[in-house]
Amino acid sequence: MGVLNASQLALKAARSYLSPFTTSKSWLSTRTSLLGDRNLLLMGPPGAGKTTVGRIVAQRLGLPVIDVDDDVLEETWKMPVSAKLAAVGGERFLEEEGKALCGFSASGCVVSLTGSNPLHAAAMRHVKQSGLVVYLDVDTEDIVRRLSRMKVNRIVGQEAGASMRKILRYRKQFYEKWLDVRVLCGTGDTVEEVAEKVLKAVERYQNPAGETYVSTRSGSKESSKHKTYFSDVVLEGLAPDGGLYVPKTGFPKLDTREWLRLAGMSYPERALALLEKCIHPIDIPAFDLREMVFKAYGENFASEAVAPVKHLIGNQYVQELFHGPTASFKDLALQLMPQLFAYCLPQMCNYLILVATSGDTGSAVLSGFSGLRDGDRHRTGVLVFFPEEGVSEIQKLQMTGYREGNAKAVSVLSDFDFCQRAIKRMFGESGLTGHLAVEYATVLSTANSINWARLLPQVVYHSSAYLDLFRDGVIKFGEPIDLCIPTGNFGNAMSALYAKQMGVPIRKVICASNHNRIITDFISTGECDLRGRTLIASHSPAIDILKSSNLERFIYHVSGGDGHLVRELFTRLDRDRYFRVSEPLLARMQQDVLAGWCSEDDCLAAIRSVHTQTGYVMDTHTAVAQTVAGRLQDGSCPVVVCSTAHYGKFAPAVLKALQSQNIPEDPLEQLKELGAAASRPETHRHMITHLEESGSQAHTVCPAEYGVLVEEVETMIQDSFLKVM
Numbered sequence: 001m002g003v004l005n006a007s008q009l010a011l012k013a014a015r016s017y018l019s020p021f022t023t024s025k026s027w028l029s030t031r032t033s034l035l036g037d038r039n040l041l042l043m044g045p046p047g048a049g050k051t052t053v054g055r056i057v058a059q060r061l062g063l064p065v066i067d068v069d070d071d072v073l074e075e076t077w078k079m080p081v082s083a084k085l086a087a088v089g090g091e092r093f094l095e096e097e098g099k100a101l102c103g104f105s106a107s108g109c110v111v112s113l114t115g116s117n118p119l120h121a122a123a124m125r126h127v128k129q130s131g132l133v134v135y136l137d138v139d140t141e142d143i144v145r146r147l148s149r150m151k152v153n154r155i156v157g158q159e160a161g162a163s164m165r166k167i168l169r170y171r172k173q174f175y176e177k178w179l180d181v182r183v184l185c186g187t188g189d190t191v192e193e194v195a196e197k198v199l200k201a202v203e204r205y206q207n208p209a210g211e212t213y214v215s216t217r218s219g220s221k222e223s224s225k226h227k228t229y230f231s232d233v234v235l236e237g238l239a240p241d242g243g244l245y246v247p248k249t250g251f252p253k254l255d256t257r258e259w260l261r262l263a264g265m266s267y268p269e270r271a272l273a274l275l276e277k278c279i280h281p282i283d284i285p286a287f288d289l290r291e292m293v294f295k296a297y298g299e300n301f302a303s304e305a306v307a308p309v310k311h312l313i314g315n316q317y318v319q320e321l322f323h324g325p326t327a328s329f330k331d332l333a334l335q336l337m338p339q340l341f342a343y344c345l346p347q348m349c350n351y352l353i354l355v356a357t358s359g360d361t362g363s364a365v366l367s368g369f370s371g372l373r374d375g376d377r378h379r380t381g382v383l384v385f386f387p388e389e390g391v392s393e394i395q396k397l398q399m400t401g402y403r404e405g406n407a408k409a410v411s412v413l414s415d416f417d418f419c420q421r422a423i424k425r426m427f428g429e430s431g432l433t434g435h436l437a438v439e440y441a442t443v444l445s446t447a448n449s450i451n452w453a454r455l456l457p458q459v460v461y462h463s464s465a466y467l468d469l470f471r472d473g474v475i476k477f478g479e480p481i482d483l484c485i486p487t488g489n490f491g492n493a494m495s496a497l498y499a500k501q502m503g504v505p506i507r508k509v510i511c512a513s514n515h516n517r518i519i520t521d522f523i524s525t526g527e528c529d530l531r532g533r534t535l536i537a538s539h540s541p542a543i544d545i546l547k548s549s550n551l552e553r554f555i556y557h558v559s560g561g562d563g564h565l566v567r568e569l570f571t572r573l574d575r576d577r578y579f580r581v582s583e584p585l586l587a588r589m590q591q592d593v594l595a596g597w598c599s600e601d602d603c604l605a606a607i608r609s610v611h612t613q614t615g616y617v618m619d620t621h622t623a624v625a626q627t628v629a630g631r632l633q634d635g636s637c638p639v640v641v642c643s644t645a646h647y648g649k650f651a652p653a654v655l656k657a658l659q660s661q662n663i664p665e666d667p668l669e670q671l672k673e674l675g676a677a678a679s680r681p682e683t684h685r686h687m688i689t690h691l692e693e694s695g696s697q698a699h700t701v702c703p704a705e706y707g708v709l710v711e712e713v714e715t716m717i718q719d720s721f722l723k724v725m
C-alpha cells in the first residue's frame with residue numbers, strides 16, 4: 001500500500017502511542033507504566049468480582065483503586081446505595097447514578113464500575129474517554145448462584161418483578177457495547193486467576209506490535225524490521241515475497257474453563273469470543289467485530305446452529321457446513337471476510353475484487369460482497385470470471401444470478417487457467433493499475449483462499465464441532481476427536497490444525513482426496529510431484545486441485561517456522577514441478593495429518609449406502625471424506641466428517657448415486673427430483689429460490705481475449721464507482 005490515508009495514519013499513531021515499551025523484554029518491569037495516566041475500568045454484572053479483582057489488580061500495578069459504589073455514589077449521595085435505590089426507585093436511580101458518574105474524574109486508577117453503570121450512555125461515554133474498559137464476562141448461571149450465596153435478592157431493574165436471569169441477560173447487551181477488552185471468566189476461576197487474566201488482557205491491548213504477521217518465506221532477520229498487522233494482511237492477501245501470511249507468535253491458547261464457557265454459547269458468540277482472541281482490538285474494536293460476526297452468522301444461514309453436528313453411522317458424525325446462502329462451506333468464511341475487508345479499507349479508495357473460479361468460490365464471494373452495507377458497497381466491487389464450459393449448470397446459475405450493483409459474474413470461452421492467468425497479468429501491469437488508480441481511485445485485489453481473513457473464520461467451526469460433541473455428551477472435555485476433510489487447497493484442513501493450536505483436542509486431521517490425489521501422495525511419501533500430472537474430471541470438482549496453496553503454511557509450521565526452507569521448496573515446485581521434504585519433517589507432518597483417497601465408484605457407492613442405511617444424503621465431497629474416514633480411522637474416538645457442500649449443488653452425480661432412473665436436464669427439475677428422494681438433510685431453500693430468480697436472464701460471455709477481460713474490468717468500475725472528476 002503506497003499511500004496512507006487519515007484513518008490508517010490514525011491507526012499507526014495509536015499503535016506507536018500504545019506500544020512505547022516494545023524494546024523491553026520483561027513486561028513485569030513495565031507493568032506499572034502500562035496504562036500511563038489512563039484508568040483501568042472494570043465492568044460486569046453484579047457478583048462478577050469487580051471490586052475484589054479491582055483491588056488485586058490495583059495492588060499488582062501499584063495504583064490507587066476506586067470503587068464507584070463506595071467512593072463515588074455514597075460520597076455523592078451521603079447514603080448507602082441500597083437506601084438510595086429504595087428511596088427513589090430503579091429508573092430515577094439509574095439517572096442519578098449516571099449523573100454522579102458524569103461528574104467523576106480520575107486518572108491512573110483502577111476503577112470498579114457498578115453493574116448498572118453501563119445502562120447510562122452519557123456516563124459511559126464520559127468514563128470511557130478516561131481509560132480502558134475491561135469486561136469481566138461471567139456466565140449468567142454463575143452469577144445467579146453467586147448472588148444467591150451473597151444473599152443479594154434485589155438488583156436495579158427488579159422492581160417490576162422481572163427475574164434475575166432476565167435482567168442479567170438484558171444487561172449483557174450493554175456490557176457488549178462498551179467493552180474494549182473481554183476477560184472470559186470460567187466457572188471456578190478464582191479472583192486471583194481473574195486478576196491475572198485482566199493484567200494479561202491489558203498488556204495485550206497495549207501491545208499491538210505483539211501480534212504481527214510474517215510471510216512463510218521470510219527469513220528471521222527480515223521479519224523483525226517491518227511490521228505487518230491484521231488489517232495489512234487482509235488487504236494484501238499474498239505477501240510481497242510470494243509467501244503466505246501467518247501470525248508471528250502463533251495462535252492464542254484457551255484454557256479448559258474458557259472452552260467450557262464457549263460450550264454453552266451460540267455459534268456467533270463462540271465465533272466472537274474466538275476471533276477477539278485472534279484479531280487485535282486496535283485492528284478491529286470488539287464492538288465492531290461483534291456487529292460483523294452477528295451479521296455474518298445470522299439469518300443468512302438456514303440453520304440457527306449455523307454449523308450443526310449430526311450423528312451419521314457408528315462413531316462417525318457429520319458437520320453440516322452448507323447452510324449458508326450458496327450451499328458450500330465457503331460461506332462460513334465469505335459471509336464474514338468481506339466485512340473485515342471493508343473495515344480495513346482506506347477511506348479514499350475503491351477496491352475491485354477480481355476472482356477466477358471453477359466452482360464454489362465464485363458464488364460465495366459474490367454473495368459475501370453483495371451483502372455489504374451501502375457505504376461499503378459503494379467502494380467495494382466484485383467481478384468473477386468463470387469458464388463458460390467449466391462449471392456445473394447449478395454453479396453457473398448461482399453466479400449469474402448476481403448482475404446488479406457491486407457484484408457480477410461473466411463467463412469466458414476458455415478454461416479456468418486462462419481466467420486465472422488473465423487476472424494475474426492485470427495485477428502485474430503497472431500501466432493498467434496506475435490508470436485505474438488515477439482515473440477511478442480504484443485498487444485491484446483478490447479474495448482467494450490464501451487470504452488470512454478467509455482462513456481465520458474457519459477455525460471457529462472446527463472448534464464448534466468439538467464443543468457440540470462435548471455439549472451433547474458424546475465426549476468428555478479433553479477426550480480426542482478426529483476430523484476428516486475433503487481437501488483441495490488445504491485451507492479447511494489448515495484451519496483445523498489452527499483450532500488444535502488453540503487447544504481443541506483434535507487428534508488427527510484426515511485429508512481426503514478423490515482420484516486427483518496430490519495431497520494424499522504428498523502426506524504419505526513426502527513427495528510433491530506435479531510432473532506429468534493433469535487433472536482428471538471427477539464428481540467432486542471442488543477438490544480437483546494440483547497445487548494446494550495452503551500446504552505452504554503447513555510446511556512452515558511443522559518446520560518450526562523455517563522460511564528459507566519454505567522458499568526453497570516452493571521455488572523448486574514452480575521451477576521443477578517437484579520437491580521432497582526430509583524424513584524427520586515428513587514424520588512430524590504425519591503426527592498431525594493422515595491422508596487417503598477415494599475412487600469415483602466408491603464415492604457414489606458411499607452416497608447410496610449411507611442413504612440406504614440412514615436416509616441421509618451426502619454430497620460427493622462429503623462422500624469422499626466419509627469413505628476415507630471409514631478406511632483410515634481406527635474407531636477409538638469419534639470422527640467428524642466435514643460436509644462441505646449441500647447435495648443439491650452436485651445434483652446430477654448424487655442422483656446417479658441414488659440410481660435415479662431418468663435424470664432431468666434442467667437443474668431445477670433435478671433439485672425437485674432430489675428433494676423427493678432425500679428426507680435428510682432438508683432441501684436448500686435459499687439456493688433454489690436464488691436459482692429460480694436467476695434462471696431466465698442471460699449473462700455476459702467474453703471471448704478468450706485478454707483485452708476484452710480488461711474492458712470488462714473497466715466497465716465494472718465505471719458502473720460501480722463514481723468517476724473521479
Ligand SMILES: *Cc1c(COP(=O)(O)O)cnc(C)c1O
Nearest residue numbers: 360488489490491492542644645
Ligand atoms: C472449496 C471446497 C473444498 C476444498 O476446500 P480447501 O479448503 O480448498 O481444501 C471442498 N469441498 C467443497 C464443496 C468446496 O467448495
